[in-house]
Amino acid sequence: MTTPTRPLAGLKVVELGSLIAGPFAARIMGEFGAEVIKIESPDGGDPLRKWRKLYEGTSLWWYLQSRNKKSVTANLKHPDGLEVVRRLVAEADIVVENFRPGVLEKLGLGWETLSALNPGLVMLRLSGFGQSGPMAQQPGFGAIGESMGGLRYVTGFPDRPPVKTGISIGDSIAALWGVIGTLMALRHKEMNGGKGQVVDVALYEAVFAMMESLVPEFDVFGFVRERTGNIMPGITPSNTHTTRDGRHITIGANGDAIFRRLMLAMGRSDLADDPTLADNAGRDARRDELYALIDAWVAGHDEADALAALAAAEVPASRIFSVTDMFADPQFLAREMLQSVKLPDGRDCRMPGVVPKLSATPGRCEWVGPALGEHTDAVLQTIGYDAAAIAALRRDGAI
Structure with a gap:
């Protein structure tokens, strides 16, 4: 060849x-x-x-x-x-x-x-x-x-x-x-x-x-972006959560349809159907409430079970990979990244x-x-x- x-x-x-x-x-x-x-x-x-x-x-x-x-x-x-x-x-x-x-x-x-x-x-x-x-x-x-x-x-x-x-x-x-x-x-x-x-x-x-919208947000609104840990204000929900077995996973459910699937996976059909949470602006207004609920749900599951449930619901999520995880991961291996x-x-x-x-x-x-x-x-x-x-x-x- x-x-x-x-x-x-x-x-x-x-x-x-x-x-x-x-x-x-x-x-x-x-x-x-x-x-x-x-x-x-x-x-x-x-x-x-x-x-x-x-x-x-x-x-x-x-x-x-x-x-x-x-x-x-x-x-x-x-x-x-x-x-x-x-x-x-x-x-x-x-x-x-x-x-x-x-x-x-x-x-x-x-x-x-x-x-x-x-x-x-x-x-x-x-x-x-x-x-x-x-x-x-x-x-x-x-x-x-x-x-x-x-x-x-x-x-x-x-x-x-x-x-x-x-x-x-x-x-x-x-x-x-x-x-x-x-x-x-x-x-x-x-x-x-x-x-x-x-x-x-x-x-x-x-x-x-x-640096994304850092400059125009300051120029137009006088807004200074500050440190916010693992969340991104204005984009909700997207955060890192700790599982029952002490592992950390990231969930990115800030798309409208994805958020609804996450809530259904968590057994919260009431929030999935809540019209005030149907778009990002509404979700960001209730950011602290939503993150507390997701924190609690993740904390009630071991890492493997939480990731399996999220994958079944087609919600973007991942463990926080160490290099040890990478060496055993099928995606890394299939893409010849090692x-x-x-x-x-x-x-x-x-x-x-x-x-x-x-x-x-x-x-x-x-x-x-x-x-x-x-x-x-x-x-x-x-x-x-x-x-x-x-x-x-x-x-x-x-x-």
């Missing part, structure tokens, strides 16, 4: 980034066929190599985040190392970078220089605050973007300080916007004579763009499958994150360096 060509096959990406936002964007491109050449410092490489849980000295997150990438070492403090990067960029379609604005310019790798070298280049620039404005050159990680962009203010319970989500969601959101913008820039390039452009993604703006790969020592390791699912040209993992500089020689040979020149670069500390 012939393996289908992936949709980004033929594109060359040079990744000048580290940790999360830039590398996550490049990972997605690599999963769908782009050749991703990750530039790393020969002195240790991307710090992500040593973040969180290590297996045989290397982060398991690294193996996931850098799958399908080629690692090339280049010392950006050495003129010959910079020349290696320039020669790679000259043949690239995309550069992904998440340095603080101004850093690449000081190195002679800014947009003006690289676009003159390669007029068709699309440059994805991810940073805390974007390439312009009074905060542009300040450092900013995903946590800062989540805080400034409004996400942390509304996350948590009203009687407690704001909390973060359990992952680096701000970086990941920025990466997704970055991929979207890059694909749009490539489309523009196709339609307008092959001219590239900059895709400028600020972490705080990436988060801010996800993909088995080989670590460098041959050990089997499961990683998340590729998203989204394309019917004709699906993405895939071909190899896990590489060893530092694993592909340096092979890649440099493609841009005109012979074995002697590569040995000299390595001897001089340029790669």
Whole structure:
């Protein structure tokens, strides 16, 4: 059986980034066929190599985040190392970078220089605050973007300080916007004579763009959205409830017909037929009453029984999944969302499958994150360096 060509096959990406936002964007491109050449410092490489849980000295997150990438070492403090990067960029379609604005310019790798070298280049620039404005050159990680962009203010319970989500969601959101913008820039390039452009993604703006009706509600009504725990005021009922056996399930019954089915499943035909609860506005006006009733019903059932009753009534509901639940869940397995790969020592390791699912040209993992500089020689040979020149670069500390 012939393996289908992936949709980004033929594109060359040079990744000048580290940790999360830039590398996550490049990972997605690599999963769908782009050749991703990750530039790393020969002195240790991307710090992500040593973040969180290590297996045989290397982060398991690294193996996931850098799958399908080629690692090339280049010392950006050495003129010959910079020349290696320039020669790679000259043949690239995309550069992904998440340095603080101004850093690449000081190195002679800014947009003006690289676009003159390669007029068709699309440059994805991810940073805390974007390439312009009074905060542009300040450092900013995903946590800062989540805080400034409004996400942390509304996350948590009203009687407690704001909390973060359990992952680096701000970086990941920025990466997704970055991929979207890059694909749009490539489309523009196709339609307008092959001219590239900059895709400028600020972490705080990436988060801010996800904040639903936060801005118009304040502008029109002066309403400030606050922390509300697991409920969403104005959308009722949608909440998390605790079962008799101490498990937690989420029920989303805010559709009119779904709410009626939930009430019937709970044995409350009176509420199912109550005209004041027939639409969301009426339900939200009686939010506390309804949540108390649902809390009590769920608390009277074990998790399995509650979920079975809700499934039979076609009411959207789910347990709060831990990773243990995911590894045993038929839906995860059927959708190949737990993909088995080989670590460098041959050990089997499961990683998340590729998203989204394309019917004709699906993405895939071909190899896990590489060893530092694993592909340096092979890649440099493609841009005109012979074995002697590569040995000299390595001897001089340029790669």
